[in-house]
Amino acid sequence: MRQSKLFGQTLRENPKDETSVNARLLERGGFVYKNSAGVYSYLPLGWRVLGKIAGIIRKEMNAIGGQEMFMPALVEKKYLDATGRWDVPVGFEVKGKNEKTADFVLGWTHEEVLTAIAKRYISSYKDLPFGAYQIQTKFRNEPRAKSGLLRGREFMMKDLYSFHSSEEDFKNYYAIVKEAYFKIFEQCGLKSFYTVAAGGNFTSSNTHEFQVLSQVGEDKILLCLKCEYAENKEISKLGDGDKCPKCGGKIKIENAIEVGNIFPLGEKYSSAFNLQFIDSRGKKENVVMGSYGIGLGRVIGTAVEVYHDDQGIIWPKNIAPFQIHLIELSAKDNLAVKKQAEKIYEIFADKGVEILYDDRADKTAGEKFADADLIGIPLRIVISAKTLENNSIELKKRNKKAVKLIKISDVESII
RNA sequence: CGGGGCGUAGUGUAGUGGUAGCACGAGUCUUUUGGGAAGAUUUAGCCCGAGUUCGACUCUCGGCGCCCCGACCA
Numbered sequence: 157m158r159q160s161k162l163f164g165q166t167l168r169e170n171p172k173d174e175t176s177v178n179a180r181l182l183e184r185g186g187f188v189y190k191n192s193a194g195v196y197s198y199l200p201l202g203w204r205v206l207g208k209i210a211g212i213i214r215k216e217m218n219a220i221g222g223q224e225m226f227m228p229a230l231v232e233k234k235y236l237d238a239t240g241r242w243d244v245p246v247g248f249e250v251k252g253k254n255e256k257t258a259d260f261v262l263g264w265t266h267e268e269v270l271t272a273i274a275k276r277y278i279s280s281y282k283d284l285p286f287g288a289y290q291i292q293t294k295f296r297n298e299p300r301a302k303s304g305l306l307r308g309r310e311f312m313m314k315d316l317y318s319f320h321s322s323e324e325d326f327k328n329y330y331a332i333v334k335e336a337y338f339k340i341f342e343q344c345g346l347k348s349f350y351t352v353a354a355g356g357n358f359t360s361s362n363t364h365e366f367q368v369l370s371q372v373g374e375d376k377i378l379l380c381l382k383c384e385y386a387e388n389k390e391i392s393k394l395g396d397g398d399k400c401p402k403c404g405g406k407i408k409i410e411n412a413i414e415v416g417n418i419f420p421l422g423e424k425y426s427s428a429f430n431l432q433f434i435d436s437r438g439k440k441e442n443v444v445m446g447s448y449g450i451g452l453g454r455v456i457g458t459a460v461e462v463y464h465d466d467q468g469i470i471w472p473k474n475i476a477p478f479q480i481h482l483i484e485l486s487a488k489d490n491l492a493v494k495k496q497a498e499k500i501y502e503i504f505a506d507k508g509v510e511i512l513y514d515d516r517a518d519k520t521a522g523e524k525f526a527d528a529d530l531i532g533i534p535l536r537i538v539i540s541a542k543t544l545e546n547n548s549i550e551l552k553k554r555n556k557k558a559v560k561l562i563k564i565s566d567v568e569s570i571i
Numbered sequence: 572c573g574g575g576g577c578g579u580a581g582u583g584u585a586g587u588g589g590u591a592g593c594a595c596g597a598g599u600c601u602u603u604u605g606g607g608a609a610g611a612u613u614u615a616g617c618c619c620g621a622g623u624u625c626g627a628c629u630c631u632c633g634g635c636g637c638c639c640c641g642a643c644c645a
């Protein structure tokens with residue numbers, strides 16, 4: 157991608173209406189545009205990051221047998237009436253302009269919708285278990301959107317739902333999803349802690365959250381420093397400095413961002429919809445369910461909160477919008493630099509390396525460096541008259557200070 | 572939903588009861604080019620509505636919007 161053609165542009169100053177680090181850096185870097193409080197557009201750079209995260213999630217969901225599908229954002233009243241959740245205030249109610257349509261809510265979760273669908277296809281224990289997921293925009297009427305991408309009213313979410321013939325089978329799968337979640341967050345560069353929590357509008361059981369430590373996190377968790385056992389403060393009877401109930405280690409209270417959660421749903425939804433199967437002895441039983449969410453925008457916001465410095469974002473490799481940021485510092489009277497940069501750009505582009513090429517002719521070196529720091533691509537390559545004298549290019553990692561020269565002839569070794 | 576703050580070009584900011592400047596950005600031209608360059612030139616704005624007034628961006632009231640704290644919550 158040539159930066160001269162990139163839609164979206166860096167801002168030199170912080171937007172005055174944002175104070176959170178993730179919102180400031182993401183807006184300044186040209187990743188997102190705020191349309192309304194808690195409602196963001198993803199510009200091409202931000203969309204690439206979101207795509208990276210979606211890719212990691214897909215890979216891990218598919219690996220545990222999840223099947224991707226796509227459900228409507230318009231959810232008719234009858235679905236939520238079945239579980240009494242129509243009146244939950246998080247919904248945005250929508251009506252057709254012509255006033256003749258049924259009542260709808262913009263989907264804020266899809267347990268009911270998928271349970272209704274599953275009813276048609278599940279009849280025997282042989283149809284179980286199965287898991288289906290989607291990556292889709294969710295709408296929640298937050299009383300107070302805040303902290304940039306960390307709490308929006310509209311956000312991309314991966315929601316997986318699993319269906320089982322027994323509590324035992326469900327529990328096995330729950331543990332498998334748990335491991336998949338750890339892998340997902342790890343690949344996103346985030347260290348997550350598995351935390352016991354409450355179920356809110358979804359279930360009366362305890363649920364589990366994946367929390368990433370951050371000062372700006374709105375959750376407080378009680379975390380064992382030794383075995384990493386953690387409880388959300390909202391349900392915990394532990395206090396700062398207590399002994400861990402699992403290993404006796406020291407408990408510490410920490411702020412954290414909830415990037416994912418997994419819910420045992422039991423038979424709440426299957427009984428509401430009469431979703432039953434016939435077991436191997438011919439007996440009808442309720443399906444046992446679970447649901448599992450990850451907020452993709454929140455993962456982006458969290459990554460920025462965790463990985464940044466005064467100059468900008470420092471993307472973890474796997475979710476960076478590009479892998480290489482190539483900068484050419486050419487002078488008008490020295491076409492050699494420009495030519496060489498074009499050549500190197502083509503080499504990487506041909507090999508499918510994700511490369512952003514700062515080919516802007518009217519920007520100074522300082523401005524290009526500042527933009528590169530802000531955008532936060534992991535590896536910066538500079539080619540200039542100075543490097544060319546040595547038949548070299550300069551490499552610098554975004555998370556390191558040191559620069560290193562390598563010969564142009566060795567450029568492919570970077571791949 | 573309670574409390575606080577704030578709404579002026581794309582961004583960040585001045586400002587007066589007589590309708591607005593500055594910087595950056597963006598466009599054009601020239602000179603520049605290793606950490607946010609220089610000159611010339613162009614571009615673009617008072618959140619909305621009502622009221623007071625000869626006249627409102629300014630004062631009053633009412634909306635709406637944005638941020639923060641709290642409550643709530645992925």
